[in-house]
Structures are given as structure tokens and as C-alpha cells.
Amino acid sequence: xxxxxxxxxxxxxxxxxxxxxxxxxxxxxxxxxxxxxxxxxxxxxxxxxxxxxxxxxxxxxxxxxxxxxxxxxxxxxxxxxxxxxxxxxxxxxxxxxxxxxxxxxxxxxxxxxxxxxxxxxxxxxxxxxxxxxxxxxxxxxxxxxxxxxxxxxxxxxxxxxxxxxxxxxxxxxxxxxxxxxxxxxxxxxxxxxxxxxxxxxxxxxxxxxxx
Amino acid sequence: xxxxxxxxxxxxxxxxxxxxxxxxxxxxxxxxxxxxxxxxxxxxxxxxxxxxxxxxxxxxxxxxxxxxxxxxxxxxxxxxxxxxxxxxxxxxxxxxxxxxxxxxxxxxxxxxxxxxxxxxxxxxxxxxxxxxxxxxxxxxxxxxxxxxxxxxxxxxxxxxxxxxxxxxxxxxxxxxxxxxxxxxxxxxxxxxxxxxxxxxxxxxxxxxxxxxxxxxxxxxxxxxxxxxxxxxxxxxxxxxxxx
Numbered sequence: 471x472x473x474x475x476x477x478x479x480x481x482x483x484x485x486x487x488x489x490x491x492x493x494x495x496x497x498x499x500x501x502x503x504x505x506x507x508x509x510x511x512x513x514x515x516x517x518x519x520x521x522x523x524x525x526x527x528x529x530x531x532x533x534x535x536x537x538x539x540x541x542x543x544x545x546x547x548x549x550x551x552x553x554x555x556x557x558x559x560x561x562x563x564x565x566x567x568x569x570x571x572x573x574x575x576x577x578x579x580x581x582x583x584x585x586x587x588x589x590x591x592x593x594x595x596x597x598x599x600x601x602x603x604x605x606x607x608x609x610x611x612x613x614x615x616x617x618x619x620x621x622x623x624x625x626x627x628x629x630x631x632x633x634x635x636x637x638x639x640x641x642x643x644x645x646x647x648x649x650x651x652x653x654x655x656x657x658x659x660x661x662x663x664x665x666x667x668x669x670x671x672x673x674x675x676x677x678x679x680x681x
Numbered sequence: 682x683x684x685x686x687x688x689x690x691x692x693x694x695x696x697x698x699x700x701x702x703x704x705x706x707x708x709x710x711x712x713x714x715x716x717x718x719x720x721x722x723x724x725x726x727x728x729x730x731x732x733x734x735x736x737x738x739x740x741x742x743x744x745x746x747x748x749x750x751x752x753x754x755x756x757x758x759x760x761x762x763x764x765x766x767x768x769x770x771x772x773x774x775x776x777x778x779x780x781x782x783x784x785x786x787x788x789x790x791x792x793x794x795x796x797x798x799x800x801x802x803x804x805x806x807x808x809x810x811x812x813x814x815x816x817x818x819x820x821x822x823x824x825x826x827x828x829x830x831x832x833x834x835x836x837x838x839x840x841x842x843x844x845x846x847x848x849x850x851x852x853x854x855x856x857x858x859x860x861x862x863x864x865x866x867x868x869x870x871x872x873x874x875x876x877x878x879x880x881x882x883x884x885x886x887x888x889x890x891x892x893x894x895x896x897x898x899x900x901x902x903x904x905x906x907x908x909x910x911x912x913x914x915x916x917x918x919x920x921x922x923x924x
Contacts, residue, residue: 493704493828493859493861494700495700496858496861497859500856500857500858504856518862545700549700597690597694597697600691601694624692625694652684653684656683656684656687659687660682666682666686
């Protein structure tokens with residue numbers, strides 16, 4: 471029978487992680503709840519609450535073994551959990567997301583999936599791979615310097631006109647090249663077994679009941 | 682995954698970098714790094730003073746050029762705007778009398794201000810630096826450390842730090858706390874040229890500790906405010922909050 475007693479070693483590790491990441495996590499939520507603008511004590515309390523919820527989910531994920539440290543760093547996984555908590559909170563409040571980073575988040579992360587901690591692991595893996603690709607640290611990735619310039623520009627929310635200026639090409643050429651690079655990176659992620667859309671579809675189709 | 686999803690992932694990767702930067706320890710012991718802090722502060726102040734000198738020279742040069750240009754284009758008597766008590770005489774031979782003034786005080790050229798092209802002034806910016814502590818914080822390993830946060834502020838209607846009420850700074854600091862449940866907060870609002878502002882957390886900490894008179898002590902209660910710690914031209918307002 472599985473004991474519900476926490477492992478002291480794990481608790482110690484979590485305490486260390488908490489000490490290391492708590493300030494960043496709090497700032498993450500402070501930026502989110504304030505939309506980068508007005509500040510107030512209410513916002514501060516909200517950020518605190520979301521940070522606490524994130525730690526609980528993070529702890530659960532560690533306990534359940536859904537987090538694989540070989541696929542993503544602790545910081546990446548915690549960030550993924552925090553992003554999902556934020557999306558869930560936005561959805562719960564029934565207001566428009568001010569997340570900025572994920573404006574179309576409802577389509578991307580349906581409620582059922584946002585409640586699934588394993589999705590945080592997939593999200594973290596995807597972000598981890600993308601970071602390595604952008605940094606040129608993924609030796610098997612078929613991306614050249616210009617491709618990485620495009621990826622960096624997209625990450626920085628640059629317009630296609632700005633990308634065109636960076637590459638010294640016309641905006642229409644920049645548009646085509648951007649589309650091609652994004653398609654290739656999606657293929658590359660699929661090749662690594664990462665496809666968040668597939669997770670979404672799997673969530674949308676109820677599994678057949680065992681007879 | 683479609684294009685939009687990949688784009689979102691790319692943006693998240695950038696946001697993750699910010700998250701990791703926020704997680705980096707930005708805490709510095711107040712006691713054992715005093716020498717480094719003082720040295721850094723001295724260097725920062727020297728650089729700032731040099732920049733201010735160059736800016737003054739550049740503005741004076743612009744004024745002189747503008748006035749000379751004006752004198753050459755219209756033969757009206759003009760008193761040149763000068764700095765450093767030096768009078769400038771026009772080399773142009775005017776048709777009317779030229780008034781030459783020596784040892785002028787530093788005054789604006791009232792008679793030509795309407796004609797002189799608009800000069801760029803150095804815009805003031807508002808920055809807040811806050812130091813946070815919990816009971817044993819920011820980390821258990823370093824109970825004498827502060828967690829430093831620094832951000833640009835906009836208090837609306839172009840207000841400078843001198844026009845703020847104390848609670849506004851404290852309210853703002855609650856939004857940017859880098860520790861959970863701070864027990865003691867020191868907030869410093871700064872208004873002035875961007876070039877004079879602390880460029881990084883270390884400089885911000887240096888300035889803050891200097892302002893609090895804390896080079897030799899980590900206790901904010903024992904502090905005596907020292908106004909000679911900010912670069913020239915920088916206004917500041919220091920307030921503290923504690924449970």
C-alpha cells in the first residue's frame with residue numbers, strides 16, 4: 471500500500487527549489503496580474519496566491535513522477551506549471567487574458583488539458599527544445615543562422631517588416647521564410663515526439679471504455 | 682502544431698529567460714562587501730559626473746552655434762548666450778550697433794530664444810529601487826542579505842519623486858517584491874537623467890546602502906540618511922516600511 475508520507479529527501483529538495491525559484495515565480499505572477507502596469511496590494515495578494523497554487527501543482531507533479539528531469543530543467547518545468555496555472559486562473563475569472571504571451575490560449579490549452587499536470591511536462595519539453603534550437607545548441611536541428619534570426623525575431627514579437635529589415639529582404643520574402651521556418655520547427659518537434667496539438671486532440675476524444 | 686502555436690512557444694521561451702533571470706540571486710551581503718560597494722559607487726559617480734560635464738559643454742556649444750548662425754543671418758544686435766562668463770563677439774559686420782558684453786553671468790539668451798532652433802533637453806526618468814528582507818532573508822543562507830528590485834516608474838502627470846506621497850512608493854514596492862512576505866522594505870524613488878540612474882542591481886544596492894548610511898551596518902534601524910550618495914542632478918525620496 472502506498473504511503474502518503476512525504477519523503478524527507480524530497481521535501482528538502484523542494485525547499486531548496488523553493489528558495490531558488492520563489493522570487494522569480496512571484497515576479498512572474500506580479501507581471502501577469504498587473505499587466506505590466508498598475509500596482510496595488512490586491513494584485514500583490516493575487517500574485518502570492520497564484521504562486522502558492524503553482525508550488526502545490528509543482529509538488530504534485532514531482533510526487534506523481536510526471537516530471538522527467540532529463541527532458542526539461544526544473545526552472546522550465548516550474549515555468550510551464552506557472553503558465554498553466556495562470557491560464558487556468560484567467561479562465562476561472564472569465565475575463566480576457568492579459569497574458570500577452572498566449573493571447574489565444576483558450577484554443578491552445580483547453581480546460582481539461584490545463585488541469586492535467588502531464589501537459590506541463592510536455593509544454594516544458596517543447597519550450598526546452600525550442601530554446602536549444604534558437605540558441606543553436608541543438609546539433610541535429612536543421613536550422614541555419616538566418617533561420618535562428620527569424621526565430622529570435624518571432625520570440626521577440628517582431629513584425630514581419632522588422633524581420634525583413636533584419637534579413638535584408640522584402641516583407642513578402644520574410645513572410646514566406648518565417649512560415650517555412652515555423653513549419654520546420656514544428657516538424658522537428660514532432661520528430662522529437664513532442665506535439666501539443668496531438669495532446670489536445672487526445673484530450674478532446676474520450677478514451678474508449680474497457681469492457 | 683500550427684504556426685501560431687509555435688510562435689507562442691517561441692515567445693514563451695523568451696518569457697522563460699526573463700523568469701530565470703528573475704530567479705538569479707541578486708542578493709548581496711551588506712557587511713562584507715562594503716569596500717566593493719564603495720568602490721563601485723565611486724566609479725559610478727565619477728562616470729556620471731563626467732557625462733554631466735560633457736552634456737553641459739555640448740549644450741553650451743549648441744547655444745553658441747545657434748546664436749552665431751542667427752547673427753550671421755540677421756544684422757540685429759544680439760547678446761550672445763554664454764556660459765563660463767565668456768562673452769562672444771560677432772565676427773559679422775552689422776549695419777547697426779553691436780552690443781558687446783563682457784563677463785556675463787550665465788543667463789539664457791532672452792532676445793533670441795524665439796529664433797533659436799529648439800534644443801533637446803535631457804528628459805528625466807523615474808526609477809524606483811527597493812530592498813526587501815524577511816525575518817531571515819532573503820535566504821536562510823544569507824540572513825544579512827537584501828533582495829534588490831529596480832524598475833522604471835510612471836506616476837502620471839509627469840510627476841517627479843518630489844511630488845509623491847510616501848505611501849505611493851510603498852504601494853509600488855509591494856508589487857515588485859522579490860521575496861515572499863517581506864518584513865522590512867526600504868524604497869528609494871529616483872528622478873533625474875537616465876544616464877545618472879543605477880544601471881544594474883549592484884549599483885542600485887550601492888546607492889541605496891549609501892543613502893541609508895549602511896556601509897558599515899546591515900541594520901536599517903541604525904541608518905542615518907546620507908544625501909551625498911546620488912549623482913548630481915538626481916532627486917530622491919527614501920521611505921521604509923516594516924511589520
